[in-house]
Amino acid sequence: MAQAAQAPSGTRDFLADEVRRRKAAFATVSEVFERYGFDPLETPAFERLEVVTGKYGEEASQLLFKILRRGVHEASGKPDLALRYDHTVPLARVIGTHGAALPSPFKRYAIGPVWRADRPQEGRFREFVQCDIDTVGSTSPIADAEIVCALADGLEALGVERFRFLVNSREALRGLLEVYDIEASIGDGVLATLDKLDKIGTQAVAKELVDDRGLEMSVAERLAEDLAADDPGLIRAKLAASERGQKGMAEVDRLLELTAELGERIVFAPRMVRGLDYYTGAIYEVVAEGFPGAIAAGGRYDGLVATLGGPDMPACGGSIGIERILAIQGAKEIEAAGLDVALTVLGGEVELMSLAGRLRSRGLRVGTYLGSSGKLGKQIQWANARNARFTVLYGPDEQAVGEVTIRDMRSGDQTRVPVGEAPDHLARGVRD
Amino acid sequence: MAQAAQAPSGTRDFLADEVRRRKAAFATVSEVFERYGFDPLETPAFERLEVVTGKYGEEASQLLFKILRRGVHEASGKPDLALRYDHTVPLARVIGTHGAALPSPFKRYAIGPVWRADRPQEGRFREFVQCDIDTVGSTSPIADAEIVCALADGLEALGVERFRFLVNSREALRGLLEVYDIEASIGDGVLATLDKLDKIGTQAVAKELVDDRGLEMSVAERLAEDLAADDPGLIRAKLAASERGQKGMAEVDRLLELTAELGERIVFAPRMVRGLDYYTGAIYEVVAEGFPGAIAAGGRYDGLVATLGGPDMPACGGSIGIERILAIQGAKEIEAAGLDVALTVLGGEVELMSLAGRLRSRGLRVGTYLGSSGKLGKQIQWANARNARFTVLYGPDEQAVGEVTIRDMRSGDQTRVPVGEAPDHLARGVRD
Known part of the structure; x- marks a missing residue:
């Protein structure tokens, strides 16, 4: 036997049960969408x-699988x-290619590798x-709400319980920076640091805000502590001082x-x-008991389609971390798909093939x-x-009289019936 | 708007109706298998x-999409x-990788790009x-017959009518060459030329058998004419003179x-x-009215798995030319999937979202x-x-009294019902 070659690094072969489990999950989510x-x-x-060059930033570009030119160009x-x-x-790209042929707004889902x-x-x-799941071509807050509800229904249909949507808004966050007198030009960097609160803690975030983002220590500490408190009332009150903050809060409240x-x-x-x-409006992440990190996320990103080479259209969307959910749920029992009927072969192959066809x-x-x-x-x-x-026995004894023996593989009981009655008998048995 | 980029040459974007049609076809065939x-x-x-190098022959290797090494190796x-x-x-490769974890025989299907x-x-x-669809690890003729019946059921389920399996056997063909005193060493070449009968005709095939394969003209003409006659009785009689031919005919007859x-x-x-x-036993092709060329094919190829780097196991299998079938059927009408209920928005968004959820x-x-x-x-x-x-109207008049107007989009009829009764009313209407 040749040396067993493995699937390429980081990829998987999905055998029967796993294919069935995954397909069922994808079908479940599709139905909801x-x-x-x-x-x-x-x-x-x-x-x-x-089409992809320059769309993902430096780091992500390193992760592209690029395909070599072919033939003489290889x-x-x-x-x-x-x-x-x-x-x-x-x-x-599709919106650029097929624009006129698409419904407006264009509401599409994509579930694939x-x-x-x-x-x-x-x-x-x-x-x-x-x-x-994304809606392109609508500024309506209902579009955002539909995505949120579709994600929620999708998670529920996948069997994820006790999840929670954490909602915020880029405008609210920018307003908050205004309240702390932080310049807009360094805003994205400050937010990137604040995103680490869960990971590195309040002190380290404050330090990074000073060291890397250039904030005063007093401002950095207040900001980090206020956010870490995770007190909606406190932040709501602060935001009242900024027009931008109020606009952001209005987005959150409407959603x-x-x-x-x-x-x-x-x-x-x-x-x-x-x-x-790239988010421009309401944003959200979904956390759930038993799952580390976010299992779904999304938001409004009105400028993104144009940035990615499509026309300038408002858009919002989200995604479900379905691989993460499948991985956690994989721990649960999977029911293997067996045969309804196994036909043994002790001669009489032609009659058995015919019986198989009728079954x-x-x-x-x-x-x-x-x-x-x-x-x-x-x-x-x-x-x-x-x-x-069930297993069907059709040995010389049975063949001589045109009967089959049907063995119930759960109880071990055996019944003998004429070949012509076997399909009815077995179909009834499987249904019961 | 940015210049519209197209999908890469030779690839397709599948929009809603086409995705649904294709998924339904794949699901239909899966169910049969x-x-x-x-x-x-x-x-x-x-x-x-x-894993793929050297497996496909020179010509096919030119057609591989190869992926560039990544990072510093790019x-x-x-x-x-x-x-x-x-x-x-x-x-x-999978049989080599997962051998022990797979059922024996390993009966698998694969439907994918x-x-x-x-x-x-x-x-x-x-x-x-x-x-x-393939069965690896069985020499039983029932395995071959199962594949044939599964392909036939698959074609029928796809709506292909009036198809015909044309069966032959590599052994029978080799036996036939023996009968004509053609050396085994040039057999594959002679068969490759005979495979062109439909395309180039009897005379051209005879000429190629002489020019390219080195046969005597008298032998070449007889062989080409005998095969072109497509007379099973004639060939059956000829094969009786060769042990190999008899073995091949026995394979055909058993199937x-x-x-x-x-x-x-x-x-x-x-x-x-x-x-x-690479076929070693019974082989077949399926032709059908309305379809040019073969729409399915298969056979037994006992040596192939080992040749491709797996263990040495007997195998047989076939495939359905599903893209060809989808292309021909594409000419038929496709029913577009519309909405069951369209909700118009004239205020009252919160109530509408709740109604949407219940629907x-x-x-x-x-x-x-x-x-x-x-x-x-x-x-x-x-x-x-x-x-x-149906379309739901929920304007100021309706909002004032907690009702909705439901418009039947086929008849144009409008009915007004309390919001609470709308789900029942609409579900019933869609079902009817």
């Missing part, structure tokens, strides 16, 4: 290199395509599924109002600062013994390994 | 370059990975879905016997010569107007464009 009137979109696995050593890094750049040459580690893969059906599962969370600086036409999952052993014991072992509900 | 006890397998989009201009070219090499840098042309793409339920939809077709020389929890597909127009006419236009079954 469809109920919200979102349509599926599928783009190619790769894009032209110029020797150049140069790439001209790159595997999809996310679903957002392809979305912007993306590829990133990250260093593989526990729970981080180079090929993984992203699950995105809370329009998603009132989520009750306490959605809250204003002043210290929730998303790292990505399958009733929707039963039927396997026929394909090994070379003529021993019944060995064939029953195979039926057991395939988790068969 | 599952009924036969086949399990899904999903492998990564790419494999290590050494400058080398060398690839280390290649996009999946088919599902067969990954299958052989493969990538080939072919020159794009009408109906030929660089990213397209292959639909494969016909075990697939008797297909009736006249499966026949021995002596002139059916598949080009690929969705009944499984209805609900869209809310996300534009900026306050004019009802404009919003009804939107509902029409979204192919809505």
